[in-house]
Amino acid sequence: MLEPGREMDALIAERVIGEPFIDPMYKYFGEPECCPHCGRYCGYDCHYSTDDDAAWRVVRAMMEKGIGRVSIQQMVIDGSWEVIFGLSCRSNRGLGCENSFPHAVCLAALMALGVEV
Secondary structure, X not given: OXXXXXXXXXXXXXXXXXXXXXXXXXXXXXXXXXXXXXXOOOOOOOOOOOOHHHHHHHXXXXXXXXXXXXXXXXXXXXXXXXXXXEOOOOOOEEEEEEOOHHHHHHHHHHHHOOOOO
8 A cells, every 4th residue: 555755745746736746856946936735835745645634625626626525534433534536426526534634635535536546
């Protein structure tokens, strides 16, 4: 299973957000630019899989793609998160169950789009 981090963030940027992921190591040194992914001065290093605010951008982007159903819930027993994105009743659904909200969102989004995680 794909763990939170740079690889997952890059997949989310390219497959869900629809913009290439730019590693800040390759960015020129100059005036900081506002990131087109998260709206911050992050050096284009968005943390979709570890940051709650960035994860909500993923949820919004999936809804804009025409997701038929979105279900987000936190389990009372252990505090883990369950996120489901359903494209339609007959298509594959993305289900992410993880201890962190951002990781669950990213897993569910990638699974719903048919990406191997």
